[in-house]
């Protein structure tokens with residue numbers, strides 16, 4: 001089915017609160033396990049000396065999981081939505097001792113303010129929001145260096161409207177209407193694995209692996225990315 005973009009930023013306060021209240025814990029835990037397996041993070045103790053950037057962090061679901069797993073690492077969550085970052089900051093301040101190395105920064109991508117290299121770039125469900133996916137891969141390259149690990153998970157676009165409706169019913173059955181609406185729009189805005197492979201080739205990141213995961217996700221991962229200096 002044809003891609004239809006959705007709004008990039010999730011900056012309606014009700015939308016951000018509904019997203020933050022939803023239980024994504026199962027999927028988020030699976031993301032953390034994949035991040036743990038990245039070379040450079042695997043076996044890194046409490047993470048002292050590591051720096052991790054979470055692109056499109058929203059209310060910080062993955063950011064905080066990473067910070068809890070590596071309490072000595074500097075973890076930076078980036079998002080363009082003030083509403084999302086207000087929630088993330090509220091969560092951070094609820095336990096400032098545990099989150100002493102966690103920071104959030106409001107940046108709308110593309111931004112020249114992203115400067116690497118960092119130890120790992122992670123991102124869950126940002127790619128499909130971007131009208132131009134090259135913006136996402138440009139941000140990854142700004143943060144990358146020869147030792148940087150990357151883990152990205154995102155939705156993949158279903159083949160047709162019937163498959164899309166089945167996914168919405170299966171995964172957001174009892175959710176509030178705003179979440180069901182956003183989920184349908186996100187599936188429609190998502191990319192296919194073949195499109196992502198083309199994006200990676202165009203960005204000079206063809207060495208990264210793209211894989212389909214369960215009924216609705218794709219993941220992209222790799223290590224030792226060709227970086228470039230921020231303009």
Ligand SMILES: C[S@@+](CC[C@H](N)C(=O)[O-])C[C@H]1O[C@@H](n2cnc3c(N)ncnc32)[C@H](O)[C@@H]1O
Pocket residue numbers: 008009010011055056057058059060061062078079080081084107108109110123124125126129130
């Ligand atoms: C579906 S949420 C994912 C949140 C989070 N990564 C998680 O796992 O729960 C996507 C986030 O990307 C942010 N976003 C979308 N386009 C952006 C852009 N151009 N620059 C910065 N953030 C953006 C949205 O504001 C939203 O918070």
